[in-house]
Amino acid sequence: MTDLAPVSPFDASPSAVGRIARRAPIDWTGIAFLTGLAVVILLPLVVTAVWAFAEVWRFPAIVPQRMGLGYWQETLSRTDVWQALWLSLSITTTVTVISAAICFPAAYAFARLDFPGRNMLFLAFLSVQAFPKFGLIIATATIFLTLNLIGTFWGVVLIQLVGTLLYMIWIPVSAFQGVDRRLEEAARDVGASPMRVFWSITLPQAAPTLFAAILITFVNTFYETDAAWLIGLPNVRTMPMVMIAFINNALEVQYGAVLFVFLWVPSFLLMLAARRVMGADAFAKGLGG
Amino acid sequence: MAQVRLTGIAKAFGKVTALDAMDLMIDDGELVCLLGPSGSGKSTLLRLIGGFETPSEGTIAIDGVDVTHLPPERRPTAMVFQSHALWSHMTVHGNVAFGLKLRRLPRAEIRERVEKVLDLVGLAGYGARLPSQLSGGQQQRVALARSLVIEPKILLLDEPFASLDQHLRERLRDEVRDIQQRLGITAVFVTHGQDEALAISDRIVVLADGRMQQVGRPGEIYAEPKTAFVAGFIGAMNMLDGTLGDGEIAAGGLRLAAEGAGPARLAIRPEDIALSEPEEGRTVTVRRMIDFGSHVVIDSTLSDGTHLRIQTDKTIRVETGERVGIRVERWTVFTEGEAPRRYSSDTVRPFREARYA
Amino acid sequence: MIAALRSGMMGGRLSGLLLVALPVALLIWLVLWPVLQAMVGTVYFPGTGFSTASYAYFFTDDYSLRNLWLTLWVTALTSVLRVTVAMPIALYLRFRTGSVAALVQALALFPMFVPSVLVAYAFIRVLGPNGIVDTVLVALHLPKLASPYLTPAGPIIGLVWDGLPLTLLLLLSGLGRVSIASVDAARDLGAGSFTLFTRIILPRIQSSIIVTLAFNVLGLFSAFTLPFLLGPASPEMMGPYMQRTFSDNADPLNATTQAVITFAFCAAFGLIYVRAIAKGRKGPA
Numbered sequence: 001m002t003d004l005a006p007v008s009p010f011d012a013s014p015s016a017v018g019r020i021a022r023r024a025p026i027d028w029t030g031i032a033f034l035t036g037l038a039v040v041i042l043l044p045l046v047v048t049a050v051w052a053f054a055e056v057w058r059f060p061a062i063v064p065q066r067m068g069l070g071y072w073q074e075t076l077s078r079t080d081v082w083q084a085l086w087l088s089l090s091i092t093t094t095v096t097v098i099s100a101a102i103c104f105p106a107a108y109a110f111a112r113l114d115f116p117g118r119n120m121l122f123l124a125f126l127s128v129q130a131f132p133k134f135g136l137i138i139a140t141a142t143i144f145l146t147l148n149l150i151g152t153f154w155g156v157v158l159i160q161l162v163g164t165l166l167y168m169i170w171i172p173v174s175a176f177q178g179v180d181r182r183l184e185e186a187a188r189d190v191g192a193s194p195m196r197v198f199w200s201i202t203l204p205q206a207a208p209t210l211f212a213a214i215l216i217t218f219v220n221t222f223y224e225t226d227a228a229w230l231i232g233l234p235n236v237r238t239m240p241m242v243m244i245a246f247i248n249n250a251l252e253v254q255y256g257a258v259l260f261v262f263l264w265v266p267s268f269l270l271m272l273a274a275r276r277v278m279g280a281d282a283f284a285k286g287l288g289g
Numbered sequence: 290m291a292q293v294r295l296t297g298i299a300k301a302f303g304k305v306t307a308l309d310a311m312d313l314m315i316d317d318g319e320l321v322c323l324l325g326p327s328g329s330g331k332s333t334l335l336r337l338i339g340g341f342e343t344p345s346e347g348t349i350a351i352d353g354v355d356v357t358h359l360p361p362e363r364r365p366t367a368m369v370f371q372s373h374a375l376w377s378h379m380t381v382h383g384n385v386a387f388g389l390k391l392r393r394l395p396r397a398e399i400r401e402r403v404e405k406v407l408d409l410v411g412l413a414g415y416g417a418r419l420p421s422q423l424s425g426g427q428q429q430r431v432a433l434a435r436s437l438v439i440e441p442k443i444l445l446l447d448e449p450f451a452s453l454d455q456h457l458r459e460r461l462r463d464e465v466r467d468i469q470q471r472l473g474i475t476a477v478f479v480t481h482g483q484d485e486a487l488a489i490s491d492r493i494v495v496l497a498d499g500r501m502q503q504v505g506r507p508g509e510i511y512a513e514p515k516t517a518f519v520a521g522f523i524g525a526m527n528m529l530d531g532t533l534g535d536g537e538i539a540a541g542g543l544r545l546a547a548e549g550a551g552p553a554r555l556a557i558r559p560e561d562i563a564l565s566e567p568e569e570g571r572t573v574t575v576r577r578m579i580d581f582g583s584h585v586v587i588d589s590t591l592s593d594g595t596h597l598r599i600q601t602d603k604t605i606r607v608e609t610g611e612r613v614g615i616r617v618e619r620w621t622v623f624t625e626g627e628a629p630r631r632y633s634s635d636t637v638r639p640f641r642e643a644r645y646a
Numbered sequence: 647m648i649a650a651l652r653s654g655m656m657g658g659r660l661s662g663l664l665l666v667a668l669p670v671a672l673l674i675w676l677v678l679w680p681v682l683q684a685m686v687g688t689v690y691f692p693g694t695g696f697s698t699a700s701y702a703y704f705f706t707d708d709y710s711l712r713n714l715w716l717t718l719w720v721t722a723l724t725s726v727l728r729v730t731v732a733m734p735i736a737l738y739l740r741f742r743t744g745s746v747a748a749l750v751q752a753l754a755l756f757p758m759f760v761p762s763v764l765v766a767y768a769f770i771r772v773l774g775p776n777g778i779v780d781t782v783l784v785a786l787h788l789p790k791l792a793s794p795y796l797t798p799a800g801p802i803i804g805l806v807w808d809g810l811p812l813t814l815l816l817l818l819s820g821l822g823r824v825s826i827a828s829v830d831a832a833r834d835l836g837a838g839s840f841t842l843f844t845r846i847i848l849p850r851i852q853s854s855i856i857v858t859l860a861f862n863v864l865g866l867f868s869a870f871t872l873p874f875l876l877g878p879a880s881p882e883m884m885g886p887y888m889q890r891t892f893s894d895n896a897d898p899l900n901a902t903t904q905a906v907i908t909f910a911f912c913a914a915f916g917l918i919y920v921r922a923i924a925k926g927r928k929g930p931a
Contacts, residue, residue, distance in 0.1 A: 025343075029738055030746030037735075037753040040807070044768035045760070047778045051771055059776040060784040102668040115662030121670055126923050128677055130916025134868035134885045135905035139680035142687070142898045162676045165669055223761030225871045230889055240763045247767055247875060256767050264764055271759045341830055362836035374827035378849040387845070388835030432831075439835060 051257035071254035072262075080242060081259070087153075088239040092222045094157050099164040100214055107172035112202075125169055133163075137227050144231060151235040159227040164217045171216075175209035176202065215274035219267045239263065291317050291352060291365065291442035291475040293338060298347035300333055307333045308499045311347065320469050320476045322486035325496035326522070331479045332447055334496070338477060339368045339445050351443065367436035368445040372452065373428045375420040381407070381431050382416035388439040406438040409468060426457045433465065437472070444469065444476040450485075458482075462489050483523050487511065495519050513631065517623040520556040527562075527597050529555040538622055541595030544570055546632060547622045554623040559586060559600035564607075567614040573597055575611045589613070681909070684902045700903040712881040714907070717867060720798055720883060724805045725862040728813040729855060731806060736817040737847070741826065758811035762804075766875035769804050770795060800876035801883065805866060813858055820854025821847070857922040860915040868908050884908050 051057065054064035055071065075081060109115065110122050128136070140159060141150065149155030179202050187197045228238045237245075239259075246256040298311035308330040315321050323331040336342045338349060340361035348357045356364050367388075375384050382403055389399045407413050410430040420428055429449055436444060446465070450458040466489040469476045480486050486493050487507045495502040495510065495518075502522075503515040514520035521528050531540025531553055538547040540555040547553070565571075573589035576596075580603070587599040587607060599615065607613060619633040688700055704710045735754050739747055757765070772778050774795045783790055794800045824847055832846045870885030877883060882890070884904060892901035909916075 027742065027744060027746040030742060030744070030750055033735060033738060033750045034746060034753065037750060041753050041756050043778070044765075044772045044807075047771050048764070048768045060781050062781055062785050102672070106666040106669045109662040109665035113659075113662035113665070115659045115666075118662065121666060123920075123924060124670070124673060124678070126920050127916075128673070129864070129923065130912075130920045131681065132864055132868035132908050132912050134870045134888060135908040135912075136677060136681065138888050138892055138901050138905040139684040140676050141892060142902050143676070143680045143683060145898055158676065162672060165673060169669065223763060225761075225763055226885075229870070230892065233893070240761070243763050243767065244871075244875065247763075247770065253771070257771075260764055260767060264760070267761075268759050275758075339834065341833075361830070361834045362838075366834070368831065368834050370827040370831055372825060372827050374825055374831040376828055376832070376846055376850075387832065387837075391836045391841065435831070435835070 048257050048260050051254055052261040054254065054257075071252065071258050074252075075255045075258040076262070078255075080237070084237050084239045084242040087236065088222055091153065091156055091160065091236075091238060092218055095160045095164060095221050096214060096218045098157075099161055099168045099217055100210075103165060103168035104172055104210060107169050108176050108198075108202075110169065111173045111176035122173075125166055128166055134226055137230055141230050150231055151233065153236060156228055156232045156236050156238070159231045160221050160224060163224065163227060164221060167220075168213055168217055171213040172206065172210055175206040175213075178209070179205040212274040215270050219270050219274075222267065293443060293475065293477070294350045294353075295334075295338075296348045296350070298334070298337060298344050298349065300330075300337060300342060301345045306499055308337070308344075311501055313494060313501070313504065315475060315477065317475055318473045319491045320466065320478060320489060322490035322493045323477065323479045323496060324481070324483060324486040324493050324523075325502075326481060328498075329496040330499040331481075331496045333499075335368075335445050335447050335477060335479045338443070339366050340364045341368075365442035366445055367439055367441035367443075368447060369429075369432050369436050369449045371448045373420075373432040373449075375428055375431055375435075377420050379420075380416065381412065381418050381420065381423070384420065384431055385416075385435045385438050388435065392439070402438055403434075406434045409437065410434045411464070425453050426461060429453065429461065433468075437468070437474075442475060444474050446476065446478045448479050448481065451481075458485070459488075465489065487523075495522065497522070514556070514621070515629060517554050517556065517629075520621060520623065520629075525559050525598060525600070527555075527557045527559065529557070529595060529597075531555045533622070533624070541597070542570070542592035543597075543617075545617055545620055547620075548630065549622070549624055549627075551624065553625075556621045556623065557597075557617055558619065559598040561617060561619040562597070562599045562601075563616045563618060564599070564601055564605065565614040565616045567612050571616065572612050572614055573599075575607045575609055575613060577609060578607055587613075684906050685909075688899065688903045688906055700899055701907075703900070704903055704907060709881065710887075710904075713884060713887045716798065716881045717884040718911075720802055720805075720873075721863055721866040724802050724809070724866050725859050727802070727806050728809050728862055729817070729858060732810055732813040732817050736814055736821055737843070739814075739818060740821040740824070741829070754814050755811040757807055757809075760808075762808055762871045763875075765804055765808050766872055769800070769807075769876055773800075773803065795876060796878050798878060800878075801869070801873040804872040804876050805869060808872065809862060809865065813862060816858040816861060817851070817854060820851040820858070823854075824850045853922070857919060860919040860922070863915040864912055864919060867912050 050064065052071070053067050053069065055068040056066040057064035110118060137159065140162070144150050144155050144159070149158065183201055183205065184197050187201045188194070192200065223240055224238075225240045225244070228236070228241060229244075232238060233241065243256055243259055246259070293313075293315040295311055295313040298308060298313075299306065300308040311334065323334055325331045333342060337344050340356070340359055340363075344357060348355055350356065351365060361368075376387070379387065385403045385406060386399050389402060394402075403416065404413070407416060410433050412427060412430050412434065415423070415427070415431075420431065423431065432449070449465075450461050453461065462485055465476075465478075478486075478490065490507060492504060493507055493510050494504050497518045503510055503519045505513075510519065511524050514523060517528065520526050529540035529543070531538045531543075533547055533549040533551055533553045536546060536548065537544050538553055538555050543555075545555065547555075573591055575587055575589050577588045579586045579588065582603065584603055585601050585605050587601060587605075589597050589599060591597055597615075616634070619631070622630045622632070624630075689698055690696055732754075735750065739751050739754075760768075770777065773793060775793050777793070780790045780793070794803055829842060829846060832842055837846065868885050868888070869883065870889060873883040874886040874889070877886070884907075888901050888904045888908075891897050891904060
């Protein structure tokens with residue numbers, strides 16, 4: 001970014017600047033980290049992506065014997081894949097919409113309103129974090145057994161919804177708290193009603209973060225496996241369940257790889273957008289850093 | 290003894306040049322202030338001397354030894370940081386003793402030296418406290434003690450009092466000056482406050498845009514600024530854009546004797562203007578009178594609307610809207626690429642007599 | 647004016663409670679109630695009274711104990727590994743800027759965007775039998791490695807990979823409290839890198855490291871997907887064990903007992919972690 005900074009009028013000629021700049025020390029430590037991380041982080045993903053386009057790749061060849069889109073056609077014409085995709089999308093959409101509808105108002109209340117038991121209730125939400133997640137799911141599943149919710153659409157929606165509560169409340173709480181009170185007060189000052197202030201000032205100011213929270217919830221719910229496995233199977237098979245089946249049953253290796261590329265690229269772009277809005281700090285702060 | 294010599298220092302961050310063409314010699318026992326607005330490169334220069342940055346070009350020598358590529362811990366320098374940078378998990382004693390412990394001094398000697406230096410900065414008996422239990426001024430004294438205890442040859446101070454209030458800042462800067470003179474230590478002090486610089490330094494280095502504008506004693510810098518920037522930056526100054534010609538400079542309706550031709554800037558200190566009877570071409574309109582108690586400043590406008598500040602005696606009283614005559618006693622003309630020319634009403638008597646006698 | 651504000655606050659009290667009512671109800675119904683139910687339901691049986699038989703079974707059953715032991719050491723090792731791997735990167739990122747540092751950060755945070763199913767899949771393709779590592783070794787005429795797939799090393803590697811970003815973010819946020827000037831000051835006085843780390847940086851981020859470890863323990867102790875897909879079938883970690891007991895053996899009582907036991911083992915870490923978040927956020931006030 002500094003490249004764009006204006007050079008002061010006292011600066012020497014461009015050649016002199018170039019001469020100085022070239023002496024900038026090379027960040028060898030950084031390059032070492034970069035190389036290590038590239039191998040460890042990117043290599044697995046690249047290998048998987050190559051598998052998606054490999055029609056024949058027999059051990060021990062370094063590169064596939066034949067590349068092509070054959071498996072794409074085969075994978076994407078499987079009915080179980082499309083069924084799972086639609087099921088996953090409808091579960092995820094339902095969860096996200098309900099979660100936003102009940103959590104955002106609650107987040108606003110926690111951030112801005114004063115009501116009895118506010119701190120205690122907020123702590124109750126945080127305390128969920130004190131339990132190992134899969135243990136909680138087992139405990140909830142026991143309740144679902146008596147309610148006949150195991151293996152049903154709404155059972156999966158409910159358990160996923162609970163999983164989203166914490167994030168859909170704490171991210172928006174900090175978003176609403178982040179809105180400068182003085183902006184709201186200035187609007188009240190020029191004659192806006194409290195409702196008007198909320199719709200015209202508070203909500204637009206918090207909107208990017210709320211949007212990020214929705215994106216994160218959507219993507220995380222889509223790929224959730226623990227709860228979907230325990231509550232959903234065998235009747236409700238979400239997309240990740242189909243992928244796990246592909247992995248476990250050792251069907252054609254490429255099926256998994258194709259789904260990997262097909263599903264992951266859009267979700268990656270969504271998450272990237274979310275993080276751009278939120279910044280790494282917000283993530284860490286919410287986690288207790 | 291502890292001399293610092295900078296030769297041809299330049300520093301670039303990426304494509305941005307922070308410092309360029311810097312030659313400076315700091316003498317033993319001298320307190321030099323690096324003065325300039327933010328972004329002028331003064332902190333970068335200090336960090337170069339301390340070894341926290343490496344220059345892109347040029348060399349730094351301390352007592353004739355080239356230290357350009359030595360890390361901070363191998364230089365005989367100690368830095369006091371702007372945000373005091375105390376280690377909050379250590380007590381005052383722990384903070385001050387840290388440098389001595391690294392040098393593996395015997396325990397008794399460490400205690401003795403820490404106590405002595407805490408006494409020096411006026412914090413005797415505070416050793417067991419945590420930094421968080423101290424006031425801002427006390428924290429900064431601990432930071433000073435921490436640097437002094439290792440007996441550096443050169444003390445570097447990076448806007449050490451920037452976060453303190455005015456009153457405390459004035460007291461601490463006097464104390465620093467006092468300690469520096471008692472120890473006879475060489476010190477480099479970075480500040481953006483001209484008062485601070487004028488008050489404590491032996492010499493001031495004025496920096497702007499990564500370039501050295503002027504080096505000199507406080508009075509010298511005030512009285513004889515070498516560039517228009519220094520003229521405007523140090524002390525109050527009326528800076529007027531004008532045109533040279535016919536042996537005078539015309540600026541804002543004011544005409545004063547000056548040589549040369551073409552565009553130029555006219556600099557007049559408020560205290561170099563005296564009030565007199567109104568006269569053609571030398572009359573201003575009073576906008577506001579500001580009474581500082583010890584003196585009076587008159588904010589006025591020239592005939593074309595240009596503002597002119599006049600500092601005058603506390604007994605003078607003028608009304609808003611009143612037209613008063615002025616007499617400029619001293620003025621300086623800055624022309625691009627030339628040395629400034631200074632005039633006073635004495636040196637230009639012939640002109641004055643010719644025109645106004 | 648004051649009266650209007652006051653009535654606004656009174657309205658705020660009621661509408662505040664109304665606004666949080668639904669999530670709170672959901673929380674009570676689907677989290678707090680089940681937890682209570684799990685704790686009580688495993689020791690008190692209507693009709694027959696108190697019994698700790700399921701716990702006695704767990705702690706005498708050899709297989710259960712082996713699973714617990716596996717979970718304990720995998721959790722401990724993985725938490726420590728995550729911090730050990732993330733710490734140098736965090737230190738580097740805290741004290742360096744520039745385009746290389748930005749790239750390092752982007753890469754290190756990348757696993758955050760990779761769902762665990764995909765991690766498992768990619769892991770098998772790389773480190774599984776005849777994976778890319780084997781392929782490369784064979785091409786170099788070296789012997790194949792013993793694959794970590796379906797051994798405890800499998801989930802450990804997968805979990806370290808998966809958990810690197812959040813560990814890194816937690817450490818970075820802790821390191822954010824160490825001012826660069828305070829490190830410079832120590833360097834100025836002659837502290838070397840090791841002294842800097844142990845005497846200046848470490849004491850300042852102690853609490854962050856503890857919180858990071860607690861966060862990791864909570865996530866790892868009942869990890870399910872990666873241990874299930876990459877780990878050994880016997881003994882298995884608590885996550886897969888609970889799932890099998892619940893679904894395959896249709897034995898909710900023992901599954902719940904196992905869940906309560908995981909709660910107990912994680913209680914201290916949970917407390918540390920929640921206290922840290924609550925303190926960091928200072929409540930919603």
